[in-house]
Amino acid sequence: MTPKTLDTAELLEVWKVLENLTVSLDRLGLYQLRYGEAGAMHELHRHLSPELVRRIAHARRLTVDALTRDDPDMLERLEQLAEDEAAIGYWTGPT
Numbered sequence: 001m002t003p004k005t006l007d008t009a010e011l012l013e014v015w016k017v018l019e020n021l022t023v024s025l026d027r028l029g030l031y032q033l034r035y036g037e038a039g040a041m042h043e044l045h046r047h048l049s050p051e052l053v054r055r056i057a058h059a060r061r062l063t064v065d066a067l068t069r070d071d072p073d074m075l076e077r078l079e080q081l082a083e084d085e086a087a088i089g090y091w092t093g094p095t
Helices: 008-026 028-068 073-083
Strands: none
Touching: 008 028, 028 073
16 A cells, blocks of 8 residues: 555644754854854754754654555564664765
8 A cells, every 4th residue: 555645734744844954054153153163063952952852752753653554564664674774874974
């Protein structure tokens, strides 16, 4: 079965979270110039916690719900994918 797509309101919520993350991470360089490296990390951490983290979790739930709505086997596939660090591209520290 083809998973049901997110409705417009759900897609907008996911987009807002992704846009927030994208712009915030792009601004990290500016924060670093303004506050130094330690200050930039402090400002980024302050911005990411805890409200944005809740919004990220909510956007993830919306996405998982939409993917599994019509395909219960999708949850197992998502769990397997989450275990594949290379496929997801998890950050593992400074490179």
